[in-house]
Amino acid sequence: MTAFTVGGSTRSTRSTTASGAPKNRHKKDVLRIVLAVWCVIVLIFLFVPICLVVLHSFNRGGSFSIWSGHTSTKWWGTLFDADKAWSAALTIIVFTVVGSLLPPIVRKTTGWQRTFISRWFGPFAFLLGVVVVALNTDWYRNVFKDKNLGDALRNSFFAAIGATIVAVVLGGLSGVALARRPGFWTKPFMLMVFLILVTPEIMDAIALAGWMQRFSFGLFKSSTGGIDGGIFRLWVGESLYASAVVTLIVRARLAGIDETLEEAASDLGATPGRAFRQITLPLISSALVAGGLLSFTICLDNTIIAEQIATAGSTTFPTYLISQLRSTVKPFVGSAAVVLFIVTIGALAFVATVLKRSGDSSSQIAATLGGG
Amino acid sequence: MTASVVPPKRGRLRAPKFLLAGPSIIWYVLFFVAPIAFIVYYSFGTKDSSKLVPVDMSSPGFHNYSEAFSSTFFTTFKATLRVAVTATLLTVVIGFPVAYFLAFKVQERWRAILLALVIVPSFTSFLIRTVAWRIPLAPNGTLSKWLQDWGVIGGPISLLETRTAVQIAIVYNYLGFMILPLYVALDRIEPVLREASKDLGAGRVSTFMRVTLPLAGPGIAAGVLLTFIPMCGDYVTATVLGGAKGNMIGALIDSEFKGAQNWPLGSAIAVLMILAVLVMLAIGAIVVVGGQWLLRRMRRVDLSDGAPA
Structure with a gap:
């Protein structure tokens, strides 16, 4: 289905060029056609595995990876x-x-x-x-009918929501500080943010696993007053990368706007807290929402860190899926994956809408998402 | 009177805002800097399973590092770097034409749709996308049967649990994260520069080599950083598709920590991995900078030869 849409779009791109070509392009652009075909091939390559997951969640047979030849919604019934x-x-x-x-x-x-x-x-x-x-x-x-899978999905959501809140608060504050009070601390701080973004996740994961074992009391204990402490571990572990992302987005948003509005507010007698609430916060609200949703999708997907630091009671969906790979994977795992796809795509669409509404072009949105 | 009142107000506004970064700094020091510092510290210790943190620091030394350079580990190191370098080059080669098409050759309204189509698969779950590759690669799966029926291959596909499968899936997993920074860099190039190059008589190839490619340099560098480094530490792909044959450094570290409980050795491998990544990046940077320098020298000779004529 996706391949069809892509094919359709490129075809019409080509036809529009043929009819309404700009003046400085004299003849048919062969390179353009070749590149368009290449782009379609790459997009098909990117989408085929995802389409296969969706297709196989409707598999009638008993295995996720072998297609039985018949469709059936029975595994969706097993999931929900x-x-x-x-x-x-x-x-x-x-x-x-x-x-x-x-x-x-x-x-x-x-x-x-x-x-x-x-x-x-x-x-x-x-x-x-x-x-x-x-x-x-x-x-x-x-x-969810399957208890383990249901728990895993719920844990994933809880962990991602908590980590997102931490990331939005930390990233929002430091983004404002970076844009408004640059100074001697800016360079080391940005270096740290950059290191967090590029350090291989396995390094963070083992480091945190060791650290949390050393301090495995208080919130990181395996059960804290009825709540499994593993969730707090995941909030910490998943929030690092996410808060770095939010920091960059908020900083980029404020970089274009100078401080005159806040200064005017304070000259008119607003307390710093009020100026922050009524001027700065509305300015960065779209960045916070976009960054938060982006963090949420990143955290939802986090595999390596969760795999190392989660406790038995806080297994997330990726950890559950890895444990399932040892035997035949049941198609309802595919159904759960499709649910996560829908959540992710919804979140991304919302991010794009929010950024577009606040005046970004599609290129700027790509820059935000591409870690630029 | 008023003048003396206003500055303190500003000062009041100023002080808390620097502190706004405080929570993040504390958070990062507590949960990023300190834990990693301890990994470096552990890498000089010896295994001691009797403790809660199974590391004995009474006789620190480099023995973990010498063990990490033993043959088995060293083979995995080399294999991982080979897979990561190949995959990075492949993502550049596959991704650059796509980014170029999106930046220069497509109309604005289609651009947004095509960008969305690149972004969506890149942000859907990494693990699920990797697991999805088990479907086409399955030896008794549909694709395998088709290819056998058409006589393309003699026996069933035997890619699962091999390094080739890992290689394909790694290219797939990181392709989007290469295309996006490349696109952003290409999109920032002023069209005027390329027009000027053409007006001055440069052909397409020459414009591309001398104007577009050098200006896309930062994008390529960003793309390489965003893909090569995580690839080196990636163990999900290797675990899901590679089995024992597709072992990568990440999987080794994981098994030392979770399986063997040999934290010192795992830490030493992790530290070596980071060092290896830095060395590879340094080599890459030297090659690029050296190449540019050579090119510039060659061109200079070109110019002085051509000038009198």
């Missing part, structure tokens, strides 16, 4: 309790729709104008829906 899954999905959809419709209605009827709130109301309502579903213990415990 159908009734509970539908009611959970419906709840989230209702919350999101109501949340997105509310601000325009409120604005019309009461004339209430706070762009900051109305802009984030839809996504906020979506999150609220997720929280309501998560708090409903019946859904929360039983929506």
Whole structure:
């Protein structure tokens, strides 16, 4: 399906060039056609394994990697309790729709104008829906039929959400500090951020594993007042890379805007806290949301660090998947993978929308995502 | 009066903002710098399983490093570096035309869609994408059967659990992270520069070699950093697709830490891995800088020869 879309797009690119070619391009550009074909081939190469995962989650046979020749949704049924899954999905959809419709209605009827709130109301309502579903213990415990897989997916989400919060707070603060108070500390700090981004993950992973074994008390103990301490370990481990990413995004966002607004606020008598809340925070809100969602997808996917530092009770989905590889992988693992794909693609689409709304071009979005 | 009131206000605004980076600094020192410093420290110790942290530091020495240079480890080292270097070169070769097409040859509205199509697979789960390769590579899978039916190959595909499988999957996994920085670098080149080169009579090849490629240099460097370093430490791909034959340094470190509980040896291998990466990057940088210098020299001769005529 994807290959078809890609093929379609390039074909029309070519036809538009043929008809409305710019003046300085005199003849048919052979190089362009060759490059277009190459680009399509590479995109097909990038998408084929992903399409195979989606296809094989509908495999009727008993193995993930061998196609039985027939499609069936039975493995999706093994993954989810159908009734509970539908009611959970419906709840989230209702919350999101109501949340997105509310601000325009409120604005019309009461004339209430706070762009900051109305802009984030839809996504906020979506999150609220997720929280309501998560708090409903019946859904929360039983929506996944396979206990181990359900636990792994829940742990993945919990770990990723916690690490994202840590990353957004730390990255937001240090991004503001880097953009607004550069000084003697900027260079060493940026070096550290850069090192965190490029150090092979296995190095971080063993280092943290050793460190947490040495200090395996308090929050890192394997069970802390009913909550498994492994989750806290994952928050720490996954937040390092993510906070470096958020730092760079926030810094880039503020770099283009000088400090006159904050200075004006303070001249008008605003306390630093108030100036931060009312001026700086709205300026960086899109960067925080984009960085946060990006961190979330990165953390959700984190394999190497989680593999080293997770405890028995905090197995995440990647760790679970690796343990499954020792025997025949069941197709419902593919179904779970598809669920994660959808979450990731949703998050990425949202990142792109947020960045676009705050005035980025597609190239700038690519730069943000490409670690630039 | 007012003048004396305003500056302290500014000062009040100024002080806490530098402190804003404080939490991150503490966090990074606690959970990045200190743990890694301890790995370096452990690498001089000996194994002692009786302790909570199974390292005995009573007689520090370089014995772990000499063991890490023994034949088995050294073979894995070489194999890993070979896989990573090959994969980096392949991602540049495969990715550069795509980035070039996206930056110069495609219309703005298609560009956004195509960029999204590059980004989406790169950010979907690394592990799942790797596991997905088990489907086409499976010896009794559909692809294998087709290829046998068409007579392309004699027996079933026997790539799973080999280094070739790891090589293919590593190129696949990191391709997007090469294309994106390359695209960003190419996109930042002012079109005017390329136009000027053409107006001055340079052909396509010459414009590409003398204008586009040098200006894309930072992008290539960023792409290499973002792909080569993680590749060297990557053990997921090797574990999922390589089996015992596809062993890479990352997998070795993992087995020393989790399996053998020999932390000192694992630490020494990890430190050597970082050193090897730095040496490889230094070699790469020297080759590039040296090549540029040579090229410039050759061109200078060219010019002085051509000038009188």
